[in-house]
Each structure stands twice: as C-alpha cells, then as structure tokens.
Amino acid sequence: MSAPEAGVPVTELKGVGTALALKLERLGIHTVQDLLLHLPLRYQDRTRVVPIGSLRPGDEVMIEASVRAADILQGRRRSLMCRVQDGSGTLSLRFFHFRAAQKNSFQPGARLLCFGEARPGPGGLEMVHPEYKLLKGEEPAVMSEELTPVYPLTEGLTQGRIRSLITLALEWMKTEGFQDLLPKTLLEQWLMPSLPDSLLYLHHPPVDVDQELLLEGKHPAQRRLAMEELLAHHLSLQKARQRVQQQGAPALKASGEFSRPFLQQLPFELTAAQLRVAREVARDLQQPLPMLRLVQGDVGSGKTVVAALAALQAVENGLQAAVMAPTEILAEQHHINFTQWLEPLGIKVAWLAGKVKGKAREAQLEAIRTGEAPVVVGTHALFQDEVVFADLGVVVIDEQHRFGVHQRLSLKEKGRNGERSPHQLIMTATPIPRTLTMSAYADLDCSIIDELPPGRTPVQTVVIADSRRDQVVERVRQACAEGRQAYWVCTLIEESEALQCEAAEVTAERLKELLPQLRIGLVHGRMKPAEKADIMARFKAAELDLLVATTVIEVGVDVPNASLMIIENPERLGLAQLHQLRGRVGRGSVESYCVLMYHAPLSKQGRERLGVMRETTDGFRIAEKDLELRGPGEVLGTRQTGMMQFRIADLQRDADLLPRIHQVAADLGTQSALNEALIRRWLGTGDVYAQV
Structure with missing residues (x-):
C-alpha cells in the first residue's frame, strides 16, 4: 500500500495539545510515527484470574477475592491494610494514600477484582497500591482479551494515557496506512510480517500469543522491527564513512x-x-x-x-x-x-x-x-x-x-x-x-x-573473600621477597573520586604497617601528574616493591617484573576493566597471578562475572560476557552520547541478524531515498554517526 510517510505531528491526534506534546517530546516522540514505534517494555497478563494460594513473590497478576477485614495501621507510615481471601489463600492489600470513603468501601464480604505485584510483607504476601475494582452483587469479573502493554514513561504521563494515545495512533494507521520501507521481496524471502501487522501485534498482543517468545524479544513481529532498526543504524554508519571518504x-x-x-x-x-x-x-x-x-x-x-x-x-x-x-x-x-x-x-x-x-x-x-x-x-x-x-x-x-x-x-x-x-x-x-x-x-x-608475543605466560586468576585478607598480605610479602613486584588496586567507592583516593591512602598506610620491610608507593587520580609520573617511574625502575593504586593504572603501564596483582572489591568493576587491569601483570616470562578479593555476599551476577575472569584470559570471551551482562552502551562507554541506544533491537539477542543486514545494506546500494527514509524513521534527528 502506498501511504504517506507518517511524519504527521502528534498534535494531529485528538486530545493532544501543547502541554502533552512537550511531555511526549521528552520521550523522543514528535510524530504519530514515533508514537507507533514507542514499543512496550513488557506486558501484563490481565486475561485471567490467578488463585491467591499459587502466588509467589514478584508475580504480577489479577486476583478475584472477597474482603475479610480493613484496618488503618498507625506505624512509621500510616496505612490502610485490607485482608482479602479467595478460598485458596489470603493476601493483604496495602495503601499509603487513601481516603475514609475508600476504607468504608472495603466492607467484609465485598468482592474485588484486583491487579498488582505480590511482595513479601510482615504478615505474608501483600500488594502495595494495586489497581482494583469493586464488583457489585453478582456482577461477573470482566477480563481483558489481550495482554496489556507497559510503556516507557516520563513525568506527568501515565500508562493509561500513553495506551489511549497509542490506540488512537493505531486507528490512524488503519485508515492512513504506514509505509513499509523494506522491499516486499525481502520480507517474503525472510518470512517476515509487514510493518503495520507487526506494530498492531506488539501493541495489542492476542491472548493466545506465545508469551515466552514475546518476553524474550524473539517473536517474528519483534524480529521484523529489530531488523529494520539495525539496518537503519548500519546505513547511518555507512553514510558517515562515505562522507569522510568523499574528501x-x-x-x-x-x-x-x-x-x-x-x-x-x-x-x-x-x-x-x-x-x-x-x-x-x-x-x-x-x-x-x-x-x-x-x-x-x-x-x-x-x-x-x-x-x-x-x-x-x-x-x-x-x-x-x-x-x-x-x-x-x-x-x-x-x-x-x-x-x-x-x-x-x-x-x-x-x-x-x-x-x-x-x-x-x-x-x-x-x-x-x-x-x-x-x-x-x-x-x-x-x-x-x-x-x-x-x-x-x-x-x-x-x-x-x-x-x-x-x-x-x-x-x-x-x-x-x-x-x-x-x-x-x-x-x-x-x-x-x-x-x-x-x-x-x-x-x-x-x-x-590475535597472538601474544612469545614468552608471555597466561595470568592465573584467584577469587577469594576479603575475610582472608591476611593470607593475601602474606602472599604479597612472599612475592616481593623473591624479587618480584606487586600491584594493590583499590576500586571505586560509590562515585566519589575523593573517597576512592582516601581509601587508597588508608590501604597504603595499613600495608606499610603490615609489611614494614617493603618499599610501598601510592598512585591515585588526585595527585599532580608529575608526582604520579615520578612514582610510576620508580616502580618501573624496581625502586618500589608494591604499588597501591586506584584504577588509574588500568592502561599504559608496562612493568615486566610485576607478577602479582590484588584487586579489592572487583565486583564493582566491569569485566573489560578487570581484564585491562589484569593485563598489567604477566608481561614478563615469570608465572603471574591476579587475586580478585571480593566483599561478601556476592550477587548472582557478581559470582557469574568473577567466575568468567577465573576461567578465561580470552579477552573476546570476556567482552561477549560483558556485553551480555551490561549492554552495548556500557561496554562501548557511549551511554552519555545517546549512541547505541536501540528502541527494540538487542545486539546480543539479535546478533544472528547482523550478517543478513550487511547483505541487505549492500543490495540496497548507497545514497538512495530509501536509505535516508530508514535512517530518519529510526534515528530521526539523532543521526549521531553521520553528524560530522
């Protein structure tokens, strides 16, 4: 269907005035097209009632229950607590903001249809500020016929408001159409749905949808949009390259x-x-x-x-x-x-x-x-x-x-x-x-x-709790007694450089007391560059045995005689940074060690990350894991530039699409109106790569 490109201002939709348009602008929504591409973060299942007895913490569900009692509790924060039951179990509903009329409506025996997240509370599971509706008499509970989308929001915009706006945009799309920029032959070849069908499906998924597939982001409708978005980013980078090479x-x-x-x-x-x-x-x-x-x-x-x-x-x-x-x-x-x-x-x-x-x-x-x-x-x-x-x-x-x-x-x-x-x-x-x-x-x-110079020995990595600090100190003493040198790295404390430097100073003083026989130096970000350079030069010349440092030594320090590195609180650092730090040892022919001394208890992700460091010195494998755990913006250090922030694509999940995208980009050729339209649709004015 030949349709106008949806560059229609969002103010054309009924009920969207200047104030609402400004709020939408904060979400990057300027046009009806942007609104249609503002996709759900996740979905809520309001299509069925779940028995209270089967609930687990974290479940976000619909329940139908009758009121057993409602009381105002006068604790640290005054709250209205309503106990409900459905024959399979009981649950508390807690409200911190309430009116007297609300309490009076919760009469024993009153029936409620209620949606919220079950959380552990003092007296068992509870829902805090759930959405609810009082059912009159024998009134049946009416369920939604499709999954309910949950959208990214901004201040002053509710889920209800954005849902109604997107419903209006979908109605607009049905009458006006929404141009499918990708060639029909391409979609047929990849067995992918059209753009309007994909958008309709993702904003209003039917009850019988494969929820697991949808939540994993692998539904064909999602893949269709992810492919187009990745293609737009790729074309944008190519455009940047052409601009440079035109000169x-x-x-x-x-x-x-x-x-x-x-x-x-x-x-x-x-x-x-x-x-x-x-x-x-x-x-x-x-x-x-x-x-x-x-x-x-x-x-x-x-x-x-x-x-x-x-x-x-x-x-x-x-x-x-x-x-x-x-x-x-x-x-x-x-x-x-x-x-x-x-x-x-x-x-x-x-x-x-x-x-x-x-x-x-x-x-x-x-x-x-x-x-x-x-x-x-x-x-x-x-x-x-x-x-x-x-x-x-x-x-x-x-x-x-x-x-x-x-x-x-x-x-x-x-x-x-x-x-x-x-x-x-x-x-x-x-x-x-x-x-x-x-x-x-x-x-x-x-x-x-992909090859290290001959004579390099892989670094052995050990992960231990800081409760065994005495053993670690002894290990440093032994290594230095054998004529080797060591690093002791103090990592970031919250986000304060001042505190970080202070921690390094305290650590250095403590180690001087514990290891009086060693020559100990200190390097941190608040020192004057000349002072820092002097300490580094002394360490390189083997005039110091142990260097206590913040992460300023992450790159650019080459001391082949250093064979031991202690990293305190490694769980605070990204994998790539840990790998960079570890690369400061193992630069000579002697066997080198990196000790990751964590503070218990470790989170599940923390254990997983430090486990990867222990298992491999392969930088690419570590980088893949870092990407999986932290996302592309963090790995590339570009979160602040707005680059690599995808609306729907996920580089880890959709990696298999990339070779095809390269092929499609080659087939589409260069400088075509289609390429420009794709870039404009997905990157809009944020065509960051091409702005030179």
Whole structure:
C-alpha cells in the first residue's frame, strides 16, 4: 500500500495539545510515527484470574477475592491494610494514600477484582497500591482479551494515557496506512510480517500469543522491527564513512626509508599477527581514500608497533602523524615509546597534553605548525582549535571508545585546509564482541592481532573473600621477597573520586604497617601528574616493591617484573576493566597471578562475572560476557552520547541478524531515498554517526 510517510505531528491526534506534546517530546516522540514505534517494555497478563494460594513473590497478576477485614495501621507510615481471601489463600492489600470513603468501601464480604505485584510483607504476601475494582452483587469479573502493554514513561504521563494515545495512533494507521520501507521481496524471502501487522501485534498482543517468545524479544513481529532498526543504524554508519571518504586522502607509498631501520632496531621480532595487520594498514594507506581501520588486540599484543609503522609511512611521504590517547598516563607512555623508537631515526616527536603549559606549549605548537615535528603524541588536547598541523596524513586513536564517534570524525578538519581527510587508525585493547564490531563500528574495517608475543605466560586468576585478607598480605610479602613486584588496586567507592583516593591512602598506610620491610608507593587520580609520573617511574625502575593504586593504572603501564596483582572489591568493576587491569601483570616470562578479593555476599551476577575472569584470559570471551551482562552502551562507554541506544533491537539477542543486514545494506546500494527514509524513521534527528 502506498501511504504517506507518517511524519504527521502528534498534535494531529485528538486530545493532544501543547502541554502533552512537550511531555511526549521528552520521550523522543514528535510524530504519530514515533508514537507507533514507542514499543512496550513488557506486558501484563490481565486475561485471567490467578488463585491467591499459587502466588509467589514478584508475580504480577489479577486476583478475584472477597474482603475479610480493613484496618488503618498507625506505624512509621500510616496505612490502610485490607485482608482479602479467595478460598485458596489470603493476601493483604496495602495503601499509603487513601481516603475514609475508600476504607468504608472495603466492607467484609465485598468482592474485588484486583491487579498488582505480590511482595513479601510482615504478615505474608501483600500488594502495595494495586489497581482494583469493586464488583457489585453478582456482577461477573470482566477480563481483558489481550495482554496489556507497559510503556516507557516520563513525568506527568501515565500508562493509561500513553495506551489511549497509542490506540488512537493505531486507528490512524488503519485508515492512513504506514509505509513499509523494506522491499516486499525481502520480507517474503525472510518470512517476515509487514510493518503495520507487526506494530498492531506488539501493541495489542492476542491472548493466545506465545508469551515466552514475546518476553524474550524473539517473536517474528519483534524480529521484523529489530531488523529494520539495525539496518537503519548500519546505513547511518555507512553514510558517515562515505562522507569522510568523499574528501579523498593522500596516497602514501610504503618506501621503507624509515620502517626498515625501525624494525631492525627493535629488540624483538614481530609476531605473524602483527605483520599481517601491519600489511593491511600499509595497503590502506596507499589508497587515495581515507583509511578507516579498527585494530583490536588484547593487552600486550603489540598494537603500538603497528601504530608506529603507520606513522612512519606518513613521515616517509613528507606528512605528519598524530597519536592520541584518552589519558595523560597512556599518552605519556606512547610519547616515551615513540621518542625511543623514532628519535634515533632523526624524527622529532612533539608532546601535547593538558599539563604542557606556557612557553613549552608554545614551542610544541610551533613545531607542529611548521612540520618540524613530523610525529605528535597527545591527549584530547590535539582536538583544540589552536592546534594546527603543517600537513596531517595519519591519525592514530588509542582506546577510541573513550572519545566518542563525533570527536573521531571531527579530526578530518585537521587535514590540509580541512579539505583532505587524514587516514584514521583506531586501536583498542578492549576486545569488542563481533556483534558490536559489526554494528557500532560498521564504518570501520577491522583487523585483529590475535597472538601474544612469545614468552608471555597466561595470568592465573584467584577469587577469594576479603575475610582472608591476611593470607593475601602474606602472599604479597612472599612475592616481593623473591624479587618480584606487586600491584594493590583499590576500586571505586560509590562515585566519589575523593573517597576512592582516601581509601587508597588508608590501604597504603595499613600495608606499610603490615609489611614494614617493603618499599610501598601510592598512585591515585588526585595527585599532580608529575608526582604520579615520578612514582610510576620508580616502580618501573624496581625502586618500589608494591604499588597501591586506584584504577588509574588500568592502561599504559608496562612493568615486566610485576607478577602479582590484588584487586579489592572487583565486583564493582566491569569485566573489560578487570581484564585491562589484569593485563598489567604477566608481561614478563615469570608465572603471574591476579587475586580478585571480593566483599561478601556476592550477587548472582557478581559470582557469574568473577567466575568468567577465573576461567578465561580470552579477552573476546570476556567482552561477549560483558556485553551480555551490561549492554552495548556500557561496554562501548557511549551511554552519555545517546549512541547505541536501540528502541527494540538487542545486539546480543539479535546478533544472528547482523550478517543478513550487511547483505541487505549492500543490495540496497548507497545514497538512495530509501536509505535516508530508514535512517530518519529510526534515528530521526539523532543521526549521531553521520553528524560530522
């Protein structure tokens, strides 16, 4: 059916005035189309009455019962308590807000139809503020004929109001139609229902629906919408890639002028995986299109050498390379490495971070502007307007998920006159599950360094309760007595950095008392960068035995002699962060250990997460589990940008759709009106990927 695209303002619906429209706007609802795509979070079953005797805590059900007694209780909070029974058992209904007339209506013997959640109370199960209806005389209880949807809400909007609005929108859809953007042949090929049929089904599921399938998000109607939403996100990323690549980039020939002597001076051989990825990068750089490549590699797999080779290819062609990291400590580590590697080749490496100030900063900016420094290492300070490059050819971004897509794409402005885009190499030591790579990074080509350098031994992980702290302290003493070094990591206390630093200070003092023979250092986020750098340098030089730290050491610290790490309260951290921290040990040839010292009792999810850490050192398996437990926005660190927030799709659940989506995107071609309509329908003005 050819229908108008449903860009009809929501105010066209009966009863929607300016005030209501503003509330709907907070939910991202501007049009009737948006309202139709505002899908239920879950469903309530009001189609049948459930006997009280069969209820368990957490059940959300309809009951039919008669009043036994109703009393006002004068506890800490005054409440109306009504006891009801149905022959199979008794239940309490509790109301904190009530009127005298309400109490009087609960006469013994009165019949009620009641819906609510059964919760444990002082005298058995109870429902707090349930919805109820008093039944008159022999009046039969009338059930709903379909499952009742429960929608995401905002302040000042009730479930009843949004349900009635969506019913109006569905009526509108029946008369006006709602354009199915996907080709009919495609839907037939995938045996998928039409868009209007799917929406009707999901807003008003019939009684005989397979509820389990619906609650798991695997019903064909849900899959139909998830597929379209994932396709829209994928097309949006492709659009972003095309925008970048329309500008063209310098074709960088690989002469080997600097890369050959660089490789010869390294004290180690590159692994086969490093060589493979380096060749993929070199091939990209020779094209007149901007490289957009993601290099994934577990902690310690040697991504920095690949980055150095890319930078050298730019320098061999008379262009500059910029290397950017999210934290000063990691940027500083890169600066040290690049300086050691490149200055012997006669290549000046500039350094730009927040702490570089005054005349030193002016000198660095001048060296970047004139091209005197062909390689520049820094933090997000490189994004600043005052940073002008002579001719930027390659940008390397480490741990890009800490920056966000906008910043990555905005770097093209740093190319020559903002007209020629630099090549982009994005690196991450946070292994990204394949499902996320195929969706969140669909604008990038992907390389994986899937091999650790020889001589590395896998880290053994032990999980124990903090009630055994004495044994852990003794273990640290033994390791240091054998000439090894150790980390003691204090994790976040609530969300306060001040408290976190305080906890680290207290821990360091306590350990100094318990281990007087050890040289103990302390590093936390509130220390001055120079002070922090000094402590780290002393630890690296083996002038300290034990380093007590907050999670600032998560990335960028390389001390091969450190073979033991204690992480306090690991249950407070994400799996990816734990994996990053653990990667600080096991960097030499000696057997290394990571002790996860948790505070009991652990939640079920907490036990599961720490169990994964104990069982595997495979970063990709850990990342998959992290995605399953925390969701894509958390794993990518993008919750705050609004990116990857799907209305219905779930990357873990719908992973099997992604290969098909790539195929469909290829079949649809580029720059078509259909692609634009799909992006507009699902991302609206939030087309975050394409806004450069």
